Amino acid sequence: xxxxxxxxxxxxxxxxxxxxxxxxxxxxxxxxxxxxxxxxxxxxxxxxxxxxxxxxxxxxxxxxxxxxxxxxxxxxxxxxxxxxxxxxxxxxxxxxxxxxxxxxxxxxxxxxxxxxxxxxxxxxxxxxxxxxxxxxxxxxxxxxxxxxxxxxxxxxxxxxxxxxxxxxxxxxxxxxxxx
Numbered sequence: 001x002x003x004x005x006x007x008x009x010x011x012x013x014x015x016x017x018x019x020x021x022x023x024x025x026x027x028x029x030x031x032x033x034x035x036x037x038x039x040x041x042x043x044x045x046x047x048x049x050x051x052x053x054x055x056x057x058x059x060x061x062x063x064x065x066x067x068x069x070x071x072x073x074x075x076x077x078x079x080x081x082x083x084x085x086x087x088x089x090x091x092x093x094x095x096x097x098x099x100x101x102x103x104x105x106x107x108x109x110x111x112x113x114x115x116x117x118x119x120x121x122x123x124x125x126x127x128x129x130x131x132x133x134x135x136x137x138x139x140x141x142x143x144x145x146x147x148x149x150x151x152x153x154x155x156x157x158x159x160x161x162x163x164x165x166x167x168x169x170x171x172x173x174x175x176x177x178x179x
Contacts, residue, residue, distance in 0.1 A: 002093055005029050013037040015174050020115060020157065021045045021090075023106075027098040027123075038177040039104040040170055043112055043157050046119040049087065049094045097126045104148040105173050107166060109155035117152065124148045 023044025
């Protein structure tokens, strides 16, 4: 999954946009790919496996042994089976917060019951503190403004109540990157 996403970044000054697990993946791509110049995340699934494990509780080991588990499918309103190979792959990069060094905006709904908004708050705090000092090899001036910002909105995980605003915010963010 990560290799496929990273392979899509072929031009310099690419802004990567992702939602939920796509947000986590986008952040990992930005961490590894120097052609990424900005990151726009919507309800990124930071610490997803931690949340999934707590939600499943004692059933987690049963899911892993049977080879699949069911999740709510927000698109169909029903259930969808997820193969446990997905979990195995995700475990390779859902470790701590990504070390992002590009301007990042996160939009997260305060009523999100799928991904805790607290994880986005923690990521922003981590990212802004980790990037206060610039490594000498980068020969850049230290940051004068936070690298990451979080916009909390009155919405759930899908952020569908804020779609027109969200599209305008993405456009404005891309404009700040200078593209």
